[in-house]
Structure formats: structure tokens, C-alpha cells
Amino acid sequence: MDKKMHPTPMLDELESGPWPSFVTGLKRLAGENPMVVDLLGQLETSYRTRKGYWKGGTVSVFGYGGGIIPRFTELKDADGKPQFPDAAEFHTLRVMPPAGMHYSTDILRKLCDSWERHGSGLIAFHGQSGDIMFQGVRSENVQAAFDEINELGFDLGGAGPAVRTSMSCVGASRCEQSCYDEGKTHRTVINSFLDDIHRPSLPYKFKFKFSGCPNDCMNSIQRSDMAVIGTWRDNIRTDEALARKYFAAHGLNDLVNDVVNRCPTKAIRLVKATEAKAGPSVSMVKLSDEHALEIENRDCVRCMHCINVITGGLAPGADKGATILVGGKRTLKIGDLMGTVVVPFMKLATDEDREKLVDLAKRIVDFFAENALEHERIGETIERIGLVNFLEGVELEIDANMVATPRTNPYVRTDGWDEEVARINAKKSQAA
């Protein structure tokens, strides 16, 4: 096992300093695994030349078409032989994490033991789409490595034009702001798309992300094609003891500057405690014998700010669910897109509710599969065809919550206006 280390003067500089060093970790692995000796050799070369030397290819496990990221070295000598032969193949297994990224030490140790046997011993917790990335395995060992991980109860994630691995926040397991069962919803939705994850056949990638409240800790609005963001319909709940505790510690200046003034829709008012009262749409909490807050919930946009500041003193309501947004992505090809609202609110309290979400997700992915151009994300499809065509395609009703403002230009044919008004009115009277 005593393969000679390559000199790595540049990487060595990343061993000093207080932050944990991945180089030190790699060197430890190199003492046991010649693949990592050569990996360090190639990486040092990249640091010196400022060039990358990996190319992709096709590597897979039996029955699946995706989930492995193949890497073959391009750093070769004049005869076409790899300069660092033990790292000439350095593939990654993308493995889906449990919701909320919870682990027991027992399962982590088993995953480590397995990866030490089959791969390099290098694991990333986690990739930017949430995968546990088992990095560094030769083609011949991919199947065996996967088989063991699979026997431990884990499965490969997505790669290429497929539904991708997903993430959900810590949510109900340890957060007071949780508005639905993020873990169960994440698992229910993703496990309904395993065929689209394991056998890439979509126009391009499709990502789901699950955040339990509008703080959106999973960055779902700009990192997922379909974002499920927790919210609530009824009034903000209050707890006087905790609100008084906040006020006693912070005083009136902080209350005004940090809470009242920072409400984006001016839904919060500071009132005299003696005159304050709750109402059908008004939350009220006393902060002291003198001061109280009143929140007009019809004006509140559920931004989370006041709840973040006075956590527990203010809390999300009890009629919880989620807002669904579609189309978030980064620049390529048409420019950055945030997800935009397609369902302002849906309940996610029961298995039946979650099945409705799965059904919606399937309609959207099917629409994407049939209508998106090659290498087009769903947000770009919507930009190309317009939101209304998308909504009609996936059978969703329009809602004024879907726009920041109504149209600002007259370039539209409105000759169907009367019929549309009649249809909406008929629907309204039917619902009444």
C-alpha cells in the first residue's frame, strides 16, 4: 500500500489555517489507497496549470440509466497513457439522502465501511442538489459499491435529463415554523418519480424542493422547478409569555425598528395594551402592561420576519399547508428565473392531501416531458408559451395571487372576454 506520494506544494498550503482541511483528509486516505495518491497528483496539476482534467462518459448500474457521474482522466502522456493511472477512473455515486438529512452514527459508519471497501473513501455531505456523493470509484467496482449501499436502504439519485434528488428542511422534526410534514411529503413525492429519476428521459432536469415555511431554508424558489413552501391561511398565533420575554429583553426601540417598521405590508401596529384587542382577522399580543401588537392578517403576506424576531411569541397559524411555485432556475439559457405561484395554497395534512400534490406534480412533469424543448427547463417553457397556456395544460385555475401586477401592455386579443367572465361567474355561483 506504500505508493509514493506525488509532491503537492500548492495543496499543502491548504493544510494550514483553522478551517477543517479536505487536503489533510485526502492525504490520510492516500496512505491506504493508491487511487487517492494519484487523485492528489492530478488535483495538484490542476492547481498548477489552472485546468480541469476530467471528462464524462457512460457508466451505470444494472437496470438504471443514471445516478452515476462518470469521470475519466484526460491527463495523459504522449503515448495516451494516464499520468495518474490509479485515478484514471474516478466516478461518483449520487445517493439520495433521507429527508432532513438525519443520520444515526450506525448508518454513517456502515456507509463509510462500505465505501472504504469499494471506493476512494471520500464522501461529500452533501452535493448542491442534496445527494450524498460517494466520490471516486473505478468502473469495475461501481456495481458492487452500489449493491452494498442499496442493501443498506439507500438508492441512487438523479443525473442528466431526469427528475433529480430532492431536499427538505429540518422542518417538523425540529422547527417551530414547520407548516407541513416536509419529510413525509418529500419522500412521498420523490418516491412517486423513481422511474423518472433512474431512467433519464425528460427534456432536461426537473427538481423538487421542500421548505416548511417562507424562510425557504432549502432555497427552493430559485433552485427548483417545483417548490413546495409551507404557509398558513388563518391568523398568526401568539404567546403572551414569550412575547413579554422578548419585549423585556429588547425594549421599545428594538420593537419599533426591528419588528413594526420591517413589516413589508405594514400589517403590524403598535397599540396601547389597554385598547388592544384581537378580532376575526386580527392577532393581538400584549408585550407589557403598556404595549401590545395588533396584526391585520388580511394584509400579512406570511413573510416570516416578525415571527423570526419574536419566535414563539408569534407563530404561524394553525390552518397550515403550502404554496406551490414552478419554474425556478439559474441563468442558462434565458436568464435567472424565480419560481412563480401556481397554487397559492393547498392543504398537506393527510395522505390524501399528499396524493393530490403527487397528482399535480405528475401533471406538471408530464406536461414538461411533452412540451418542453430539448434542454429547456420548465420555467423557460412557461416564459416561451405564457403562464396561461401552462395552467390550462396542467389543469390549474388562474388566480390573482399568481401575478405581481396585471398586464401593463395592451398587446392581447380579448375577444373571448365575455365568455371568460361568464365562465368565472358560473363557477362562482356553482361553488356558492
Add this chain to the structure above:
Amino acid sequence: MATATATPRRAIECGVPDNTSFLHPVLKRNYGNWKYHDRPRPGVLHHVSHSGEEVWSVRAGTQRQMDVHTIRTLCDIADTYAEGHVRFTIRSNIEFMVGEESKVAPLVEALTKAGFPVGGTGNSVSMIAHTQGWLHCDIPGTDASGAVKALMDELYHEFIREDMPNRVHLSTSCCEINCGGQADIAIIIQHTKPPKINHDLVANVCERPAVVARCPVAAIRPALVNGKPSLEVDEKKCICCGACYPPCPPMQINDPENSKFAIWVGGKNSNARGKPTFMKMVASGIPNHPPRWPEVSEIVKKILYTYKEDARPWERLSDWVERIGWPRFFEKTGLPFTKYLIDDWRGSRASLNASAHIRF
């Protein structure tokens, strides 16, 4: 364990594992029933349930790309000082849950002694969301883990403290695809020259119509070069985005000399206060300078500490700039505002100042 036979093992398509067996018992018992939390010290969260049960979570930074020995060290600490359950955050921090307050201090000490910084909570600078870079990516303009290590060494004290006006999220990305994502401050490679094409390889390696279709500005067209079918780029039109490189590696966009770093600020995913925001480019032309990228660190720190000094409580970087305005942002940070920072992509007029709102 099955040995290699003619029929390979069929995968169990189990999908996302059930996390129930991995949850800390206090988390399991109080699932969906949490009341509030506070932070007794940086790096420690204290959650209280409606049932009255409490849990303390100790958060520590990791290098993300971990060798199995590092993971086992973290497991040893979890078994000795915590209760055998951990979780990871989206920014690759690890959290250890304990059901008794008395266990917090020894756990913090054990982590610190083992070299894992305890912090990353509340108004700290958390660990940098990052990508794969030269270590594993097939199209990287730079490294990720190294740049992150170098920068976190310099921001270590901001990770273990909670001294910022609000939380600060950073990201790095090794190409303009920006896998690191939106952040308060993001560091992204910016190519400045059109791709260099190896015409001998294009015909064999690239699906040419797909590459043509990939270009955002229609600058690529099929061409016959030296008698071989290839592609050519209208270099006046080319915006050097690198979109053609992944589907066609012979169109090399990475350039050790001319690919530079750009710095972006003001991305925010949270809906708190204002709506979520995209980040904006505020600097470019910064050299790609391994192993420690000192020029990048200098600008990031300048922006970060200007924000720290000037922003009011609860202002994220985007909230701060919204209050002081972009001219003052450039004035205070000393960064030059150049013509390249004025957007000219589709929809760009929405980024212009359509008002007489000027701060003097």
C-alpha cells in the same frame, strides 16, 4: 453478498429512505410539536416543544468533502458526547442533538479540540455552499473546495460568532452555471474570451445541432473547417457564457489566463421582509489564483465588513443595499462601478432607475 454471476443483482428501487430510524428520540417524540427556540451561544440551538421537552443542537463546520476517517471522528464524538444522532444542514454543517443541557459544553469542547469550528448559527457567516471544481467536475474553471477552505480560514471568526447584522450566506461556483446558487455574496468564474475550438474533434464528439441550439445569443453555426464538419463562433456576438462547452468539450471555454472571478451580492431566498432577490454582479476581472485566491478573499472581506459596519439589525445584504442605494454601496466598498455592470440582457430595462429617486 452475491458474487458476480451472469445475472447482476437487480436494484431495490427504494428511493428516499425513511428517516424515522435516524431521528434523535426527542425529535421523534416531538415531531411537528415544537414551540420556539433560542440560541444560548453561537453554534447552539435550543428548541422547546409544546410538551415541555427540550433539545440542544450543536452545529459545527465541516470541509464537506470528507474522508471516512473524518466522518468516523464525527461519529465517535456523536457517540461519546452526544446521543448517536446527527444531521447535516444545506451548507454542509453537521448538527449533534442532545436531550440535556449539561452535555452541551463537553460536546462543544470535544468538537473544538478535534478541529471542527462550532458556529454557523444566527447572525454568523455560515459555511460556503460550493461545488466540485477541479476535484471532480468535467467543466470547472477553478477549484471549489480549495477556494472555500482558503476563504473560511479567513472568515473563521465570523463563523464562530454571531456578530453580523443578519445571517450571511456565501457560495462559490466554478463556472457560470452557478451550482453554488444565489447567496448574499457569491464568487463565480466569469469567462472573458470565446471558446477555443479543436476542429479535429468536434465532428466526433459533439452533436452539432444541439450545440448550436444551446447558445443563448445564436453565435454558433455549423461550418466546414479544414475539410471537416465543425462549428464556428461569431466572436463579436459571443458572450463567453460557456454554455457550449458541456455538450461540446472541444469548445474549450476555460482559459487559465483569461477566465476571471466575478463577485455577486444580494441574493436572498427567504421571503422575510422583501420578496426573494437575485444577486447582482458588483465586481469582475479578479484573477484565478490558487491555492488561496487572495484577491478574491480581499474583495469578499471588504464587502462583508462594510456591510457589518453599516447595516442595521436584521438587514440582509440585499436589505442594506436597498436602504443605502447602489451608488453608496460602490462608494463605501471602494469597488469601481463599470459599464459592464449595467445589464443589457432581455428584460434589462427593469433593472434601470425609472424614477427621479436619487440619494445625494
